Amino acid sequence: MLALPMTLNTTAETETAKIARGLRERDTELLADLVERCQHRLVRYLVYLTGRREHAEDLAQETWIRVLQRGSQYNGRQRFDPWLFAIARNLAIDDIRKKLKAVQTASLPNDGDAMLLLPSSGPSPFEAAARSEDAMRLAGRLQILPPLYREALLLRFQEELSLAEIAQVVGAPVTTVTSRIYRGLAALRSAFEESDSHGV
Missing domain, CATH: 1.10.1740.10 (RNA polymerase sigma factor, region 2, helix turn helix motif)
Structure with a gap:
């Protein structure tokens, strides 16, 4: 193997x-x-x-x-x-x-x-291309994230770059990239929880 x-x-x-x-x-x-x-x-x-x-x-x-x-x-x-x-x-x-x-x-x-x-x-291309309600909700929540967190999340999960590759792209240490991803995910989770509690 x-x-x-x-x-x-x-x-x-x-x-x-x-x-x-x-x-x-x-x-x-x-x-x-x-x-x-x-x-x-x-x-x-x-x-x-x-x-x-x-x-x-x-x-x-x-x-x-x-x-x-x-x-x-x-x-x-x-x-x-x-x-x-x-x-x-x-x-x-x-x-x-x-x-x-x-x-x-x-x-x-x-x-x-x-x-x-x-x-x-206006609406992002992600939102325009979204074909499901979940994808539209995700696109909306991504737009409200700070740009540094949004960029890190997109490079990691959409473009599927490794942490080292993201660090190379943004010119920041891997620890900073990891922190941005962690904080971005936490902010995204909070945005979903808040909208769910308001019935949005």
Whole structure:
């Protein structure tokens, strides 16, 4: 039974090494495959960060340009997806900083938690796509969570990233990510209990 996990690990390492080599060589076929495989999840993640689909699609395109420009920086030691999400997150934060500076409404915190300043605009794509009452209730409760908790929960349970991968994406220690997930789940539980007690 020990041979199976080792085989899977070797396969994953081979895939990441292939991606790293392809990015260094600017392999357009590989890039097209990566876009096809990751685009939906990337746009979905950026929609959660920005609140606007059109803007998320623009940032996704910019993310792929950065992947092409900086592909040599991907070393292939970890999965590709967390590296991609980290680029997208940094672009979203940079964009928020530019917009806030342009309108001179506030200065951003130095820790990169710019999403704290974003208002929620209308129903999220998660809510629009929800096909069941439970999914709609979950989407509504997620929207009221602080953005840092919501992001950690989405990366963990929707995108199925490991704690280490989430830490890589958000640029925080694993202990901080664990805390955000724990607190996010506690806040989500409280939101459900409160709505259940009010009959909502």
